[in-house]
Amino acid sequence: MGHQCCSKQKVKRGLWSPEEDERLLRYITAHGHSCWSAVPKNAGLQRCGKSCRLRWINYLRPDLKRGTFSEQEERTILDVHRILGNRWAQIAKHLPGRTDNEVKNFWNSCIKKKLIAQGLDPKTHNLLPASKHLLHAHGGTGSGSNPSNNPAARAQFHSPNGNGNGCATPPFTISSPTKAVYDAATVAPPVVAPGLYDVHNPGMMMGQHERGQQAAIAMQQGYPYVHNNGGGLLMNFRDQNAAGVHASMDFMNGSSNSSSSMEYAAGMPNGNVFNPGVAAFMDETAAMWATVVEPRMGAGIEMAHQHRQQHGLGLEEVVGPPPRPLINGGSSGGKGLDIMDVSSEVYGSAGTTTAFDLELMESCGLFCGAAGNGMEQLQWDC
């Protein structure tokens, strides 16, 4: 069933001629496109409004950047896709001058194939089963063979020289600073609060024991954790859904209008920058939580509880400033606090909806390696 505008009139289909382009361009330049359905008629085109819109957006728009995608753009696509999946329009918003169609085509014709060739599932960005097997057979340790969930295996897999899994060219490598932090965070104490990234140092997980404790305490209490260093960023996963497996997220940015907040149902699609294996906060039942919180962190929680009881302190007095009400897009006064919360209290009982402020993420340099210190420096062997 198509649009009525397309079925009512006799419209031309197929490739646009230069004359048609010229007409459309001239009309929109002069009059704009307040109503697409009126554009073809007014511009004297035998096309449907939808077709005109598409032609304008994908080809005629003056701000379009043509040509091949840069490595930076490729990384951006990969990073955002890892979070959002096939939401091409959202991904394209992070690539000035690129259209969703362009991004989609580039993904399907290039990136997807690279991922597959490197043994990664283009949907989840995780290892494909066959590759997992390979890795496992070569000494994957711990509870799982997927390096996304297994720090040791992951480190091995990401080793720039690592071909222990039989893969001549590792799909990605973590840049040494990031990897160092990663290793410290996941292999050796001090314990790090999984999922907390230091926004002051984009791409770096918070590496201080205290932060881990603070976060743990806050999370345990269902409070948003406030990283009180002037640019804090919180990720709080709380899912009260009975199913208990959906990771709902909301990123709130006090300094942003959150104009691009978007909903993303069904939780995180994959192991990504908030890798569920090493960076997942899951909820108040602490089921999954328990799998990622180290014993020392638990002790920290307990100590904090005691401290609070002994001194009659509110939580905020233990872990920092008081949490703000969970209001999407709420302001904390400029550079203050960025709170991300996920809660079915906020997003309904289903608890499966995610609001996700990518502008915030971007501004924090979490994507695109904006600060030159991305979470993962991807190295492509094309």
Add this chain to the structure above:
DNA sequence: AAGCAACCCAACCGCCGTTTC
């Protein structure tokens, strides 16, 4: 040079959410 296959990409299709009447 011709035939074929693979690839690329512009455009279409169908669905969905929002707006308008």
Add this chain to the structure above:
DNA sequence: TGAAACGGCGGTTGGGTTGCT
């Protein structure tokens, strides 16, 4: 309040191009 119109999006298709045999 419900239906129609519309805008937007993601998936798919088909024609043109390129590379290989």
